[in-house]
Structures are given as structure tokens and as C-alpha cells.
Amino acid sequence: MTATAVSTTPLLAALGTVRDPELDEPITSLGFVAACTVSPGGDAEVRLRLPTYFCAPNFAYLMVADAYDALTAVPGVRTARVLLEDHFAAEAINGGVAAQAGFAQSFDGEAVGELHDLRGDFLRKAVLAGTDQVCRGLQADGADRERLRTITLGEVPPSGALDRLRQRRAELGLSVGDDALLLVDPATGDPVAAEAVPLHLRRARVTAISLDANGGICRGMLRRRYDIPGEED
Amino acid sequence: MYEKDGEKYFVVDGHMHYWNAAPDNWVPGAEQYAKGWIECFHAYQGLGPPETHWSLEHFQKYSEDDLMKDVFEDGHVDVAIFQPTYLKEWYSEGFNTTERNALMGEKHPGKFVYNTRFDPRDGDAGLDELKRNVERFGSKGVKLYTAEWNAGSRGYKLTDPAAYRYLEAAQNLGIKNIHVHKGPTIWPLDKDAFDVSDVDHAATDFPGLNFIVEHVGLPRIEDFCFMATQEPNVYAGLAVVIGGLMHARPRFMAKVMGELLFWVGEDKMIFGSDYAIWEPKWQVEGFVDWEMPAAEEFSDYPRLGIAGKKKILGLNAAKLYDIPVPAEFQLPADAGTPAARDDAQLVD
Numbered sequence: 001m002t003a004t005a006v007s008t009t010p011l012l013a014a015l016g017t018v019r020d021p022e023l024d025e026p027i028t029s030l031g032f033v034a035a036c037t038v039s040p041g042g043d044a045e046v047r048l049r050l051p052t053y054f055c056a057p058n059f060a061y062l063m064v065a066d067a068y069d070a071l072t073a074v075p076g077v078r079t080a081r082v083l084l085e086d087h088f089a090a091e092a093i094n095g096g097v098a099a100q101a102g103f104a105q106s107f108d109g110e111a112v113g114e115l116h117d118l119r120g121d122f123l124r125k126a127v128l129a130g131t132d133q134v135c136r137g138l139q140a141d142g143a144d145r146e147r148l149r150t151i152t153l154g155e156v157p158p159s160g161a162l163d164r165l166r167q168r169r170a171e172l173g174l175s176v177g178d179d180a181l182l183l184v185d186p187a188t189g190d191p192v193a194a195e196a197v198p199l200h201l202r203r204a205r206v207t208a209i210s211l212d213a214n215g216g217i218c219r220g221m222l223r224r225r226y227d228i229p230g231e232e233d
Numbered sequence: 234m235y236e237k238d239g240e241k242y243f244v245v246d247g248h249m250h251y252w253n254a255a256p257d258n259w260v261p262g263a264e265q266y267a268k269g270w271i272e273c274f275h276a277y278q279g280l281g282p283p284e285t286h287w288s289l290e291h292f293q294k295y296s297e298d299d300l301m302k303d304v305f306e307d308g309h310v311d312v313a314i315f316q317p318t319y320l321k322e323w324y325s326e327g328f329n330t331t332e333r334n335a336l337m338g339e340k341h342p343g344k345f346v347y348n349t350r351f352d353p354r355d356g357d358a359g360l361d362e363l364k365r366n367v368e369r370f371g372s373k374g375v376k377l378y379t380a381e382w383n384a385g386s387r388g389y390k391l392t393d394p395a396a397y398r399y400l401e402a403a404q405n406l407g408i409k410n411i412h413v414h415k416g417p418t419i420w421p422l423d424k425d426a427f428d429v430s431d432v433d434h435a436a437t438d439f440p441g442l443n444f445i446v447e448h449v450g451l452p453r454i455e456d457f458c459f460m461a462t463q464e465p466n467v468y469a470g471l472a473v474v475i476g477g478l479m480h481a482r483p484r485f486m487a488k489v490m491g492e493l494l495f496w497v498g499e500d501k502m503i504f505g506s507d508y509a510i511w512e513p514k515w516q517v518e519g520f521v522d523w524e525m526p527a528a529e530e531f532s533d534y535p536r537l538g539i540a541g542k543k544k545i546l547g548l549n550a551a552k553l554y555d556i557p558v559p560a561e562f563q564l565p566a567d568a569g570t571p572a573a574r575d576d577a578q579l580v581d
Contacts, residue, residue: 022452052276053269056417056426088269103423110387111423118425125455203459206496209488210454216482217280217451217473224279225272 006038006076014070015046021119022059023215024126024168027067030215031222034085042078044071049085051221057089061106062115064097086225123172124186129211130165132204134182137161145197154178234562235309235546237521240539243562245550246304246313246513248412248447248472248505251337252329255294260325266382267323274510277473280481281511295509297337305344308506308513311547312556314346316376316412316447316505322383335370346554348374348412351403353395354383360402367406373554375408376447380416380426388419391431400439410553411435412470414447427453429460436464443553445503448473449493458496465574468501468553469493471545475504476511479519487526491534499541500573503550517546540568548572 015036016028027033027048035047046067050060064082071080082097084090089107096106104111134156135148143151153176156162166176174180174189183192183200192200223230235242254271256264275292278285287295304310315334319327327333331349338345349366351359366372380388389396391413400411419426429450436444447470450457461467474493478486493502504520506513521542525531537545543564551558552572564571 052273054273054417058422058425088266107422110421112421113423115423118423121425202495203455206458206492207455209485209492210452213454213478213482213485213489214452216485217477220280220477220481221273221276224276 005040005042006044006074008036008038010074011036011038011044011046011071011077014074015067018063018066018070020059020218021062021122022056022211023218024122024129024211025215027063030218031228032063034226038077042076044074044077044080046071046080046082047085048082049222049226050087051218051225053086053088055087057087057093057107058103058111058115058118060084060087060089061093061096061103062119064093065103068097120172123168125207125211126168127165127172127174127186128204129208130161130168131183131186132201132208133161134159134165135201135204145201146194148201149181149183149192149194149197151182152178153180153182156182234311235517235521237518240521240543241562242309242517242521242543243547243551243558244308244310244312244513244517245504245547245554245556246308246310246506246508247445247503247550248316248470249304249313249508249513250316250318250329250510251297251300251334252318252509253294253326253333254292254324254328255290258294258324258326260321260323263323267320270320270323270328277477277507277510280477282480282515285512285515287509292509297340300337300508301341303512303514304506304508308508309517310506310513312344312346312551312554313508314348314374314505314550314554316348316414317350318376318378318381318414319350319352320378320381322381331366331370331372346374346556347372348376348410350376350378351399352377352381352383353389353393353399354386356395360399363399363403364406367403367408373408374410374412375403376412376414378414378416379431380418382418386420387422388416388426390419391435396435397438400435400442404439404442408442410443410445411439412445412447415450415453425453429453429456432467433460433464436460436467440466442466443468445470445553447505448477448507449489454489454492458492461497461501467497468503468549468572469497470503470505472505472507472510475516475520476507479516479523484526486523487531488534490523490537491525491531494535494537494541499535499537499544500549500569500571502545503553504546520546540564544569544571 016026018027034049038044064084067082084093092106103115170176259267317331321327335347347370349372351363415427443466445468449469548571
């Protein structure tokens with residue numbers, strides 16, 4: 001028996017870096033990876049599935065394209081195929097990503113541009129939601145609004161939520177150093193004025209709740225669609 | 234009507250359907266879309282309590298008797314508002330049209346409100362059809378599905394010039410309420426189809442119309458909430474919030490309700506079962522019993538009392554649609570005005 005050059009472990013790890021841009025969660029933990037195989041020669045094939053037949057095609061495209069990029073970056077992978085299944089635009093998406101055609105060309109006549117701006121919009125939401133998570137921890141420890149306004153990333157006690165927020169901020173090009181403020185406008189990176197802090201925190205919170213609620217619905221729909229057992233809440 | 238603990242609730246189902254999505258109604262060549270659509274809806278039903286789940290076959294096509302029993306006899310609903318969705322590229326006779334709804338509704342006087350719909354891409358012929366529908370069915374509201382496919386187009390925005398022309402025409406015909414339902418596709422596909430900023434613009438430019446954003450803009454609840462605080466004529470349609478979350482994700486349902494009560498307010502939230510996705514019975518009963526959880530993470534949300542539940546379950550929609558409400562269901566004088574436009578307030 002020939003030894004396999006690449007195992008699926010690094011492939012799954014690579015897929016774990018691919019996020020659903022709307023939910024800001026890895027496609028692996030969301031259950032979107034239906035199958036992942038690799039041939040002895042290094043030909044990887046991944047099948048992706050989504051909660052509905054009509055999930056938004058632009059976000060679906062981003063996940064397929066990101067999965068393709070993540071797989072081809074794994075040492076030992078010679079070719080990668082990513083196949084979206086059971087989706088109305090699967091053919092256009094799978095073909096477009098395989099041909100490295102870009103979104104606009106894959107949906108010829110139906111799109112005018114690529115998806116960078118869309119991705120940026122959702123990273124800003126992820127930063128807001130992540131800010132809420134970090135602020136909640138600080139508020140539970142007694143921080144008031146003025147403290148939240150002036151606290152720097154370096155002063156926030158280490159946590160998974162903080163690491164994640166730093167990562168999202170870095171992706172957006174926002175400052176992530178220890179002297180950077182926790183509360184910043186995700187669109188401009190500017191500090192938040194004292195009188196704007198309550199509304200900023202409220203927006204951060206509703207954004208976090210919206211992402212959570214959407215994630216809950218998507219998980220529930222995926223379970224129904226593919227008969228996956230699991231807990232409801 | 235629903236009665237619990239001595240309180241009587243007048244129930245208006247603000248969002249329900251009488252569809253035919255069985256294979257006999259699938260457009261040849263578009264079967265995969267017709268099938269995909271109804272299977273997607275059927276999976277949503279799965280988020281409700283198991284004892285309320287239907288077989289796919291029943292779900293594809295239910296009878297008039299099923300509807301009357303589920304919605305009125307068992308479901309506590311006094312008046313139901315049909316929200317038509319055409320999807321004629323996929324369903325030969327349409328998914329649920331104004332005509333289909335009215336044909337069955339005419340046998341049950343006083344039970345239904347017939348909303349119609351328009352598609353701004355239908356040109357002058359669409360305007361004529363809108364006029365005919367308003368005259369024939371007395372429609373006071375329209376349901377707009379912005380992601381509908383139409384002759385190669387994958388959707389539209391309310392800010393499109395053609396949409397403004399239709400909104401103007403609708404207003405002149407006496408339409409008061411615009412129910413907006415966002416979907417996954419829109420032209421161009423590289424934009425976020427669920428973005429609600431077009432509703433924001435239209436609501437500003439048409440202050441005489443009410444804009445009810447269905448399923449509270451989900452999956453863009455945050456954008457919807459922020460927009461709704463700024464536009465006095467924007468309302469929250471609760472279809473999906475109760476049906477999709479109350480059973481499956483009660484903690485999230487409480488948080489979403491808390492956010493809506495904070496940003497939008499109880500005077501501007503409107504119950505809709507989304508029947509036949511979910512039956513109204515368990516939603517109405519569960520919502521009347523529902524309380525904001527006591528845990529710390531819910532502590533700064535506004536509370537929802539009996540008066541608020543009465544508004545959301547029926548009185549707000551009754552006000553928007555001039556549905557007469559018998560005196561026994563009315564609120565005491567100090568409980569506020571249902572559907573009041575000035576309720577949106579950020580308490581801090």
C-alpha cells in the first residue's frame with residue numbers, strides 16, 4: 001500500500017481558517033464541509049454544503065474560493081477541487097472558482113464587480129460584534145463607559161475574544177498594537193467620542209446578537225436539511 | 234381571539250400564505266428552483282415544535298379547510314393578512330397570487346385582508362395590473378419580494394427609479410402599507426441583497442406610506458434596528474422571529490426581542506405567523522406566555538407587558554389596516570396608542 005503524501009488533517013485545518021463572511025465563523029464548525037478527501041498524489045477534493053438551496057450566491061462564492069485558496073496553500077497538495085452541492089448557483093460558482101475566473105466573470109452580466117467591498121462590510125460587522133464580546137467581559141468586571149472609551153488593547157486582560165478581535169481588526173487594516181484603543185469606529189479607525197459611546201456599545205451589541213441569531217438559524221436549517229442530529233440551543 | 238388569565242387578545246396574523254407549491258404547479262425547466270424554494274421553506278418549519286411538523290407533500294399543497302382550521306379554528310386568529318408571492322418564473326400559476334388568495338377568502342367574509350404586490354420591472358402593464366388588483370380586491374397593502382427573478386433580472390432595490398414610480402402610483406391608488414421582504418439575490422450579485430438602506434431612503438421619501446420590514450430584516454437585524462430608529466414610518470414584521478427562534482433558540486429569541494423593544498418599540502412590531510411555514514397556534518400561545526428571562530444578560534432590555542403583547546399580536550396591525558377591533562379587546566386609555574409612529578425611542 002502506498003503511503004499517502006498528505007493526510008486530511010492539514011486540509012481540515014486549512015479549511016478551519018475559511019469563514020462564512022456573514023456569520024464570522026469557520027465553515028468547519030458550522031458543518032458546511034460535507035466531505036474532504038485527498039489522493040495519494042495530492043489531489044484534494046472538498047464538498048461544501050449550505051443551510052439552504054438559496055443561500056446568497058456572493059457569500060457562497062467567497063467560501064468556495066477561500067476554501068480553494070486554503071487547500072492549494074497546504075504543502076503536498078497538487079490540485080484542489082472544491083464543489084458546492086445542492087445550491088442553485090453551484091454550477092457557476094464551482095466552474096468560476098475552478099477556472100480562477102473571479103466573481104464578476106463567473107456571473108457574467110449579473111455582477112459588476114468583485115467581492116472585496118462586501119467582505120470589508122462584513123469584517124466591520126465582525127469587529128463590532130467582537131468589540132461587544134470584549135466589552136461585556138470588562139463591564140462584568142466593573143468597567144464603566146469612560147473606562148471602555150479610554151482602555152487600550154494592551155490593558156484588556158488576555159482572552160480568546162480579544163485575540164479574535166485583534167485578528168479581525170488586523171484584517172481590516174485597523175491598529176492592533178497594545179497602545180491602540182479598544183473602542184474605534186470600524187470604518188475609519190477613529191476613537192469614539194464620549195457622547196457617542198452609549199450608541200456605539202448598543203450597535204456593537206445588536207450586531208453581535210444578529211450574528212448569533214443568524215448562526216443559530218443557519219445551524220438549525222442545515223440540521224433539518226441533512227438530518228444531522230444535535231442540540232437546539 | 235385568544236384568552237389567557239382573564240386577558241383577551243385580538244389576533245391579526247400580519248403575514249400568511251395560501252400557496253400551491255406542488256409539482257403540478259412547477260414551471261417546466263425550472264423545477265429545481267420550485268423544488269428548492271419549497272424545500273427551503275419546509276426546513277424552516279423544522280425550527281418549530283416537532284408536533285407541528287408536516288410532511289413535505291402536505292406542505293407543498295394544503296387545502297382551504299386545512300388553512301381555516303389551522304389559522305382560525307385552532308390558531309386563535311381573528312383576521313389574517315394575505316401576503317402574496319408570485320415567483321411565476323418557477324410556479325406556473327404563481328406561488329400564491331392575489332387572485333388565488335381572494336378566491337378562497339371570498340367564501341369567508343371578514344376573515345381576510347387581501348394585500349397585493351407589484352414588481353417595478355413590469356413596466357406599464359404592471360401598473361395597470363396593480364390598479365386592477367387594488368380596485369378588485371380593495372388592497373391597502375402590497376408585499377414586495379425584492380429578490381424575485383424576472384426575465385433574466387435577479388432582483389431590484391426600492392430606490393430604483395422604476396420602484397419609486399410604482400410606490401407613487403400605489404400611494405395614489407390608496408395603498409398605505411408596503412411590506413418588504415428581502416431575499417438572497419439582487420442585481421448586481423456582488424452587492425449585499427439583504428441591505429436595508431433602500432428601505433431607509435424610500436421611507437424618507439414616502440412619509441405617507443408605512444414600511445413593514447418582514448422578518449425584521451433578518452439576517453440584517455442590526456441594520457434594520459438602526460434604520461428603524463431613524464424612520465418614524467418603519468415597522469418590524471415579526472414573522473420568523475417568533476416562528477424561527479421561540480422554540481428552536483429561545484435565548485436568542487429573547488435577545489432579539491429585547492433589541493427590537495429597545496430600537497423599534499412595542500408600538501411598531503407586528504406579529505405574523507408566516508403560515509404555512511408555521512402554524513399560528515403555538516406561536517400565539519407561546520408569545521402570550523413569553524417573558525423576558527431574568528438573567529443578568531437580559532437585565533437592561535425593556536420589559537414587554539400584557540398591553541405590549543396585545544399591540545404586537547393584533548392591535549398594531551389592526552390600526553395600520555383599519556380593522557375594527559371590538560371594545561373588549563381594546564387597551565385601557567393609559568396603555569398608549571397602537572402603531573404610534575413616534576414610539577421609537579432610545580432609552581439609556
